[in-house]
Amino acid sequence: MMSRTANQPKARPEAVPRAAPLDHGRWVPAFFVAPVALYLLVFQGYPLIQEFLLSVTSTSLLDPTKHAFVGFENYRELLLDSEFHQVLRVTAIYTVVCVLASIGLGLLAALLLDGAFPGRGLARALVTIPWAAPPVAAALIFVWMFNAQYGLFSHLAQFLGLSSGGTNWLDEPSYALPAILITTIWQIFPFSSVVILAALQGVPSELREAAVIDGADRLSVFRAVVWPTIRPSVALLTLLITVWSLRRFDVIWLMTQGGPLGETNTLVIDLYRRAFVYLDLGRAAAVGIVGLVIAILVTFAYFWLSLRAEKASGKR
Template identity: 70%
Template sequence: MTESAPRNGRLEGSRWTPYIYIAPISLYLLLFQGYPLIQELMLSFTSTSLLSPQDSEYVGIRNYQDLIDASDFHATIVVTVVYTIACVVLSIGLGLAAALLLDRPFLGRGVARAAVTIPWAAPSVAVALIFTWMFNAQYGIFNHALRALGFASGHENWLDHPALALPAILLTTVWQIFPFASVVLLAALQGVSSELREAAVIDGADRLSVFKAVVWPTIQPSVALLSLFITIWSLRRFDLIWLMTQGGPIGATNTLVIELYRQGFVYRELGFAAAVGMIGLTIALVVTLVYFHISARAERAGGRR
């Protein structure tokens, strides 16, 4: 009756069946992702102007050399790394706090869980719009609040201040993405064994020890995966930063993607822009490979169920 079903219960089919099924998506991604990516890689070895792209000149690795030598570009890398790490740490930290708060039952928990995810559903352009208004030097609510609390000036020009712009962008980003972390961690917390937790409490463990011994090992893989996702998203985030500060003032919020866009569409140096893009992509790939390497090792060591 089931003699034709191959091992592990898979249905019979020609050996070409899977390839026929994945052909459309493969062609699609090849045309709209693979081919442009290769074009971009080739472009990064040329000097090409947006105004006359047909007059492209092969320059070898000069774009990369120029970037490596430029101190502005070092600053861009530093801003990107600081922004990315801060996004990961703050979003996961706040997301975990929110998840722990919303994990235990209370009246209205369902509504609270839904409400806390609203920022994640808000479109980035709208988020940039309202936060830019909230950060406004004269009329913004943040400065109103500072004045009400008795801070001397209370006229900080948040988005145009070299030391405040990045924190302001970070606040906005974290507001938008911490709900994602909290949703994922809330799901992970459902996997925490209540017997183990109760046993630890009976043994007299305090909250922190219970967290370290029982909760953390269960949610640790989710935290690792969230770190990877938030890293990748932070490396490519464009709308929010471009609309709020365009990378300024004096490069304070100039991440790699902002630099890429500026090189391409403001300075019209397509080759240079492509080289910036390739460096950003390399960083993302390295982070991903490191993640998979570490998680594979943890799995082999039995650290992950």
């Protein structure tokens, strides 16, 4: 078959329509797509509708079949609930810092690993270790490292004279979120670096060399040659990391369960707590829907901005 392709390129245009009836026409796409469409309807679409319906009822986990329709009361109370305002604030800080820090660190790592040096292949592989580690394992080791008496961070803080020891970051309202952020960023920055590293391969090296010969310093080479090439990848990373941060559960749940004093209580943690600690399924579902709406808005903003950027660069 393969050799024929090479030998008869001209036969193509007429041959296609003749072969078409073998497809049994328009049923092919339906046959190809139906299983996955059905699967997603059952395990994503239907649960999502159920979740929305729950959010307009008052339902307890103790008796989940008994629903009392309350309209948008759950949403109204969330808007007035100062604890929920804290949830939104914590989620925003967590998401923004995750995006900025993991892309910044990822970019730095990618630029470091881009040049030629001995053992580059090995270094590129090793840097992905955190991304490959299961989140539960990451939570376990970081909880141990943050331990008040015996944890490494505590030893380090004492050694540097920053504290007299005995502080468990995860129990301190002002340190718990930074501790969670350190753990998360450690886990996800390799992903950014791998994606940016791949994008860097698209930077034309002649262009870079020409800029260097012209006497451009590193920063202006980066701005003029490197950044325009990797910008679409960085934009996509921003979207992916935002959406992933909005839904991250395991690391935060295992390290703090949203505490202390709600300082690490993101939307997803709040949703889980309301459902399984306070047994309030209706309010929990409303939290979930609010989170989903935020994720959708972020995604639309991304597509709108990248469409605008595309148009702008097309005009040039």
